[in-house]
Amino acid sequence: MADPHDPDRDDNPFKGTPMEQFFTAFTGGGGTPDFQALMNQVQRMFAPHEGHVNFDMAKDVARHVLAAAGPDPSPHAGERSAVDDALRLAEMWLDSATDLPAGATRAVAWSKAEWVEQTSGTWHQLVEPIAEHVVEAMGDALPAEARAMAGPLVGMLSQAGGAMFGQQVGQALGTLAGEVLSSTDVGLPLGPERTAAVLPANVRAFGEGLEHSEADVLLYVVLREAAHQRLFAHAPWLAARLVGAVEDFGRGVTIDVSAIESQLGSLDPSRPDEIAEALQGGLFEPARTPQQEQALQRLETMLALVEGWVDEVVTQATKDRMPAAVPLAEAMRRRRAEGGPAEQTFATLVGLELRPRRLRDAANLWAALRDAQGPEARDAVWSHPDLLPTVDDLDDPIGFAAGENRPSDGPSAQFDAQFDEALGRLLDEGDDRPSGDDDQPR
Template identity: 45%
Template sequence: MSDNTPDDDFQEMLRRMLGGDQNAFGEAGIDPEQLRNMGVDPAQLQQMMAAFQQAMSTSNGEIPWDSARTGALHVANQDSLAITSGQRNDLAGAFQLADLWLSEATNLDPTGQLPIVLTRGEWVEQTLPVWQETAEPVAESVADALTDALEQQTPEEMRQAISGASRMIRQVGGSLFAAQLGQVVGKLSKEVVSGGDVGIPVLPPGVAAILPQNFDDLGEGLEIPHEELALYFAARELAHARLFKHAKWLRLHVMSQVTDFARGIHIDTDVLDDLAGRFDPSDPQELQEALGSGALLPKQTEAQKHALDRLENMLALIEGWVDVVAADAAARIPSLDRIAEATRRRRAVGGPAQDALGMLVGLQLRPRRLREAAAMWRAIGDAVGRDVRDGLWDYPDLVPTAEDIDNPQGLIARLEASARGEEAPRDEMDEALAQLFAEAEAEEPGDDAGEAPSGDEPDRS
């Protein structure tokens, strides 16, 4: 009779199914050529299986983010080209000239840091901590929900016996999510052109960066001179860097909104319960597809919709300001209008990796109100000048609101009145607050006939 506990037997079964035996990829196993014919990269599959084996050996319940890094670098380094000295020199010259032009378009100071050029792999290394921070709440929710779903389907008398197996199942779910995130970030590294390209601040404040290989790919087919395209993107990237360097509160503000949105995500337990009932750790493809398709993410709650609206408005304000300032700085470029329109179309359509990120964490990074926000910033600058316009980034409570995007003239009127030293015109919000205060004052007890007599009055009893 075996001395193994049910937990030991379950762990041994999982180890065998997850490739612990030598023949998992040997002659008796799956032919790598067959995997390629099915559209599966054997190297990626081996990395995932290795992550699972590591999960089996540790079972500490933590998300194995190292597998995300390994997977992202594997994808990023495919077809990756080294940066040539010519590319470095061309982009350095574009950055230098764009920085001079930018000082004529905004009062925000230069960052004092040299712009950098990055390979795709270097971009992954530098930005992965931000993607991990963004995705971690969802990953934890997936891992916890998978464990809960499996435990609920286990008979009460067996739950204690398989507690260790539950921890391993949790780590398998976390491993799948981390591997999926690595694939998405690796694919993003082939789409992004600059540090500020994805909307959220993925590089430290003040750092401006361009990926030369992706920049060259972008220029193909546009029939726009390379040097003009380089100047425009350098101006955009430097404007982005100056803004985040100046508004020291902004990065934390944006990332807090991102993580608040992510923490509000709760996995669709109905879908997961159904999936958990037939979950086979040796064939995690169905769970992986559910993660990648967004099937596990339920419809957004009202609170989440409000959080997403706030985030989208802030991203639109940032990108709209960058658009206006970069266009002013690059006004000397003959092809400016064509470049700006191509950039707007590219951002509106996005790329497959951005769509995949949205499916994975429920977050779309394409602000819908970008044109309206840019028009607002343009109107403010024309009316009160760039000093006042850029000063709105000094403190969080000065930044325009969604209502200001809808009605720039109301904000402009207040700014013009403030510049003249006058009391700002009252808007609907001011009127509503005044009405509330007036009603509150009217309800306060006063010296009227309904008051009880004071002790000094004569006794009329």
């Protein structure tokens, strides 16, 4: 006879469906639901909350996910001191690679739970537009007569929808907190402004098996964090552009009721496994629209440009100083290519996959621009969003570096003229500077 308390027993009727975690939470791994826990959960679902996401529930779920994953001690004094020392050295090295001034005014070491708490405000800002449009799309999908009959129940359904979305967000954040290395690891500025934040426990886990010292791995992660902080401080419009692309994606959410009805009609109620497969296959997931595809492409391009610039600047800062930087950079790229924490989290949130597929192309573009016109030209592009490279520029980095891809007219023409004029002055001033970049990677 099977042990009713065996956590590995396979009698969960919702296994493989979105209801699996609810069943597990209310049964404690056994077959009898914990009705007290169920009632508490229902009360939390209908508790008042701002916006379309119950973010208090999301944070609570994230903390439970972390607690189930194992110990999460706060960083000790030695770890905090190591992060401070690494940031000071990183800023010195970055000063030689870019004229953008230091963006971080302090360094902090976070536990996983602290990452959840410190970044929750930004996550709320990111997922709220998506949740808003998902809930609205679900309401709009109901026929008019059904909405009229539902009356007050529509508000209750919206409240429950916000709670279910909060559950999903919390699960994603709890998982992400176990993987992220720093506050900018997903390519977005998630933490407090001008704060370089690192998670020492996750950095150690990342370094396992890489055959490099813990000090080198920590320094490399801090270099990337400090470079991100410089860029976001220099281009304050950048964070808003990234968030805006997420909002544009959420704004296009639609629910195809006819498609759902068609799929449901083909399911055999006597075959639970078939229903589970349909749920796993995205039966109720919103279909992407052409507008969403465009928003996703803009987001991926901007993230690739950010990460590519960070790669390029850190490469220049560590050249001839840190032999471990090259294999560590490759390990970081593999981590991204295999589907890093950003992609996994956003994929959980209503199908928004987030992977800078053009990362290597973007790094090559910034290197080509530096080789052709100097680091000042590379960094000057971030002075205005209209100057940013496009997807087509990523296909032709040499042409972008030579200025061949910029239009001669249009809304960005005046910025192009100002950009060319500023570059001319910088190049005139640098004519006597010795050339030492001929052997830099392109």
